[in-house]
Amino acid sequence: MTTANKGLDQPAYNSNANTWGTGPLNTNFGLLDSALGASTLLNSTGLGGTTVVLSAAQCVPLSLVVSGTPGGIVTYSVPSSIGGQWVVRNGTTGGYGVRVQSAAGGTYVTINAGDNVQISCDGSASGMIRNDTTAAAGGSTTQVQYNNAGVLAGSANMTFNGTVFTAHTLDASTGGVIFPDNTTQTTAAVPAGSDTQVQFNDGGVFAGDAGLVFNKTTNALTTTGLLTAAGATLSSTLTMTGAAVNGAVRVDVASATTCAIGAAASNYVRITGTTTITGMGTVASGIYRDVVFDGALTLTYNATSLILPTAANIVTVAGDTAGFISEGSGNWRCLWYTRASGAPVLQNPAYITMKAIAAFPFSFSYTPRQSTSILTVEVDIPSIAGQNTSSSLTATVGASTLNTASITFTNIATHGSPFRVIGAYQNVSTAALTIGSGLTGGGALGAGTVYMRVTESDGAIS
DSSP: OBOTTTOOBOOOTTOSTTOTIIIIIHHHHHHHHHHHHOEEEEEOTTOOSEEEEOOTGGGSSSEEEEESOOSSOEEEEEOTTOOEEEEEEEOOSSSOOEEEEETTOSBOEEEOTTOEEEEEEOSSTTBOEESSOOOOOOSOTTEEEEEETTEEEEEEEEEEOSSOEEESSOOOTTTOEEOTTSOEEOSOOOOOSOTTEEEEEETTEEEEEEEEEEETTTTEEEEOSOOOOTTOOOOSOOOOSSOOOOOOOOEEEEOOSBOOGGGSSSSEEEEESOOOBOBOOOOOTTOEEEEEEOSOOEEOOBTTTEEOTTSSOEEOOTTOEEEEEEEETTEEEEEEEEOTTOOOOOSSOOOOOOOOOOSSSEEEEEOOSSSSEEEEEEEEOSOOTTOOTTOEEEEEETTEEEEEEEOOOTTOOSTTSOOEEEEEEEESSSOOEEEEEEEESSOOOOSSOOEEEEEEOSSOOO
16 A cells, blocks of 8 residues: 555555565655655657646656657646645746646646746645745836845836836946937936037937027026027016117008007017007007008097097008007007107197288298198287278188188287187198288278287098
């Protein structure tokens, strides 16, 4: 009778008389020696996808050594009821694993090519188990694992997500780092350029540009050439030293009811067209534009949204210039307005012409300051001898007769009395005009001088 697992000889009672030493004892010592130190050699050449049933004798040694070149995975089956533990070495070539299972059923253990694995079973359907355990990987999913005293662990300083490898410090002094352009870097790259130049990367090599330098002592960044700062906002005062701020070239903006000069990509704007303007658009407070007008249009005064120097509408003339600044919320203020002709911009500029008159009728010449305006003709008469109260004074501009004004002369004694309005005339050019005046109703001119005054409005055409 023998044992179930290793087949040791178990003599019956009173058997093997005088032959114990040469019989069971020597046999069992041999089996024990084999179980503790011998190996069963298994050649897998030509096998693959097959199951090989081991004999009881093959299961006695401690080691099962598999060699050869299989054509696939080979399964070795330990007979039912045989238990024990083994060290299985997969020494095959070709990269295939081998499996060891119990014929009684249950799980099997896979030994990858090149591995040595300790396995065991009790000969029942509970199956074959692997005695060693695999350490759980430390760190997060993307962290590269390293071995520390036999325990796997990860570090957030070195991660790999399947595409990008990130290392806080990379030591590649021996093999070097190969860049995508196939250049190899074995030492730290030496920055090119001077001490203050900002570095840039060109073909994997650091390089500096004298056109962009940074002084770490004064915190000054100096650029030579074009500086592009799309959408940049300065949060402190911009101070220029020995240099000018040169703006963008003039931008044309078509006149419109809301003429959005604040959206123009330049501080210098030319407004074209003749559409009446009532607003300049909504932009931040402080935005400023210098404007030149290309033609005649009306700027509509508004005490809040379009504040003009005259507190009244302005009719522009080609070549007129102005400066506008936004006060926010769609409100704009005209800080200055200059006529191309040099004439001041007033709602009712008092262009005064006075002339001493010795007798009636009389005339004098007047040259309008603007090509389109209203000329108002007034008179101041100190005294007229013998003139009665029904007399009237008539003024003509060229061939046009102005309004006839009835004038009471009895109370006009000295120069400085209120001027009497004779009439109004609309001019259409800056050509010189002849303004004449006649007195009807009798009487003669007495002592003193008659004064005429012409007031020219600012384009108030009706």
